[in-house]
Amino acid sequence: MSSQLGTILDFMMRPGVEYNMQKRKYWGVLFHQKFNAPLSAIVASAFFAIEMENVSVNPKGQFFYYVEDDWGPSPYPITGDEILSSFQAFSPAGNITAPLPNLLNHIGKLNEDVRKRSRIIFSPGRIEKNDIILKFQKYPDGVVRARNAKIQKVFIPVNGPFPADFGMRNQFYKCRILEQLESEVLVEVIDIYGKVRLGIKHSPHGFVPDNMEAINDLSGFPPELIYGINYTEPQRWLPFPTHIDCMMLYDLLKVFTIIETKFIDILFSYDPNKPIVIKNRKENPLDPQINVIVATLNQTFGAQRR
Amino acid sequence: MDMSLVVKGQESIERYGYDAWDRYRYIILNHLCTKYSPDKLKERVRELYFETDHECDTPNIHAIAEIIDEENQLIIEEFYASFNYSENDIDDIVSQYNHHISPVIDVWVEESLQVLGYPYRGSAFNSYNSEAPNMFTDKAQNILFKGFL
Numbered sequence: 001m002s003s004q005l006g007t008i009l010d011f012m013m014r015p016g017v018e019y020n021m022q023k024r025k026y027w028g029v030l031f032h033q034k035f036n037a038p039l040s041a042i043v044a045s046a047f048f049a050i051e052m053e054n055v056s057v058n059p060k061g062q063f064f065y066y067v068e069d070d071w072g073p074s075p076y077p078i079t080g081d082e083i084l085s086s087f088q089a090f091s092p093a094g095n096i097t098a099p100l101p102n103l104l105n106h107i108g109k110l111n112e113d114v115r116k117r118s119r120i121i122f123s124p125g126r127i128e129k130n131d132i133i134l135k136f137q138k139y140p141d142g143v144v145r146a147r148n149a150k151i152q153k154v155f156i157p158v159n160g161p162f163p164a165d166f167g168m169r170n171q172f173y174k175c176r177i178l179e180q181l182e183s184e185v186l187v188e189v190i191d192i193y194g195k196v197r198l199g200i201k202h203s204p205h206g207f208v209p210d211n212m213e214a215i216n217d218l219s220g221f222p223p224e225l226i227y228g229i230n231y232t233e234p235q236r237w238l239p240f241p242t243h244i245d246c247m248m249l250y251d252l253l254k255v256f257t258i259i260e261t262k263f264i265d266i267l268f269s270y271d272p273n274k275p276i277v278i279k280n281r282k283e284n285p286l287d288p289q290i291n292v293i294v295a296t297l298n299q300t301f302g303a304q305r306r
Numbered sequence: 307m308d309m310s311l312v313v314k315g316q317e318s319i320e321r322y323g324y325d326a327w328d329r330y331r332y333i334i335l336n337h338l339c340t341k342y343s344p345d346k347l348k349e350r351v352r353e354l355y356f357e358t359d360h361e362c363d364t365p366n367i368h369a370i371a372e373i374i375d376e377e378n379q380l381i382i383e384e385f386y387a388s389f390n391y392s393e394n395d396i397d398d399i400v401s402q403y404n405h406h407i408s409p410v411i412d413v414w415v416e417e418s419l420q421v422l423g424y425p426y427r428g429s430a431f432n433s434y435n436s437e438a439p440n441m442f443t444d445k446a447q448n449i450l451f452k453g454f455l
Contacts, residue, residue, distance in 0.1 A: 047449065049451070293450065297448070
């Protein structure tokens with residue numbers, strides 16, 4: 001067993017031990033092979049599963065189990081197939097690419113009490129009463145017009161957060177109606193629609209329905225605690241705001257530090273009760289691939305505790 | 307007579323004519339809490355979410371939907387009564403409302419709660435199809451693998 005692989009497995013084990021504290025018989029790494037696929041190393045608890053793909057060496061040790069061999073029984077109450085099927089059943093609505101060192105640094109700087117009462121929130125924001133969603137097109141005369149005959153005047157702020165190819169892409173924009181006349185409407189372009197942001201939120205008053213709308217909107221968040229902007233072509237609707245326990249995500253993100261990855265992709269689904277998936281972005285093909293699937297929090301109730 | 311009803315009646319005549327059924331369409335589009343006026347529905351759902359007595363539990367969508375349904379029926383009755391429609395005619399219109407609108411108010415309330423991001427109990431989607439996802443469960447933490455607990 002290479003020392004590097006051993007270290008990676010140790011890193012995977014750490015959250016497995018911490019979140020299976022009540023049932024010590026679940027401490028272990030499960031090696032699983034599906035048909036002729038390469039080996040996968042799996043660590044799981046009730047709340048998450050970590051998978052490392054393409055494990056080339058079969059390590060042996062007190063907490064390492066290989067079900068199809070004679071190393072010992074599975075450490076887990078469910079099979080490797082059942083655990084891996086949760087990854088396959090996941091259907092993403094979009095993803096955010098976040099810089100791992102920055103994210104870890106910001107969460108790590110938080111006082112431990114604050115970290116325990118914080119959440120990571122993925123939110124598309126919301127549409128206000130006077131907002132409308134429009135597409136734009138650049139005409140041959142160089143003028144950008146809305147693809148809606150009623151919208152005759154468009155006010156585009158000079159310092160707006162728009163890409164240089166505004167109006168060229170097949171992109172929706174969130175606009176606010178400034179003036180509504182009989183035959184024409186004047187709108188101000190506010191933002192790109194289909195943007196999902198990730199924010200770290202500590203709410204001293206808890207996460208209750210009273211403050212949930214502002215929290216889900218990420219309003220009042222310091223800009224440095226908002227990460228990753230994801231531009232997606234909105235299909236039927238944007239995902240609902242999704243909450244993850246900050247402490248648990250921090251523990252899981254630390255697993256990725258062993259492979260020195262700079263960016264992670266966080267995939268989320270439309271349903272806030274469905275889990276999210278985190279993957280490392282490979283910088284070269286030989287880098288190990290680590291996938292994590294983690295259950296979300298109910299928005300207005302307490303966090304899981306170790 | 308309630309003057310706001312007179313104003314509503316005048317508006318209804320201007321827009322939809324004198325016919326009782328045209329007025330019914332008018333009142334649905336403009337004055338009832340339905341999906342056809344989503345902002346009004348959302349605001350009322352939000353108010354009722356905090357006002358209704360839910361016995362210290364997560365609010366139930368049926369309790370909210372029931373109040374909205376009753377309020378809508380009352381508006382219809384008062385509106386037509388103010389124009390001296392007979393009780394039979396009013397009953398006809400209310401039963402029309404009960405047939406078309408009442409059964410789906412639960413679903414509209416649930417959609418509004420999803421937009422607001424509030425948790426709730428009694429998903430209408432789930433009662434029809436147990437496989438359908440409940441967008442907001444009333445458990446504290448969603449569990450990925452129950453076998454570990």
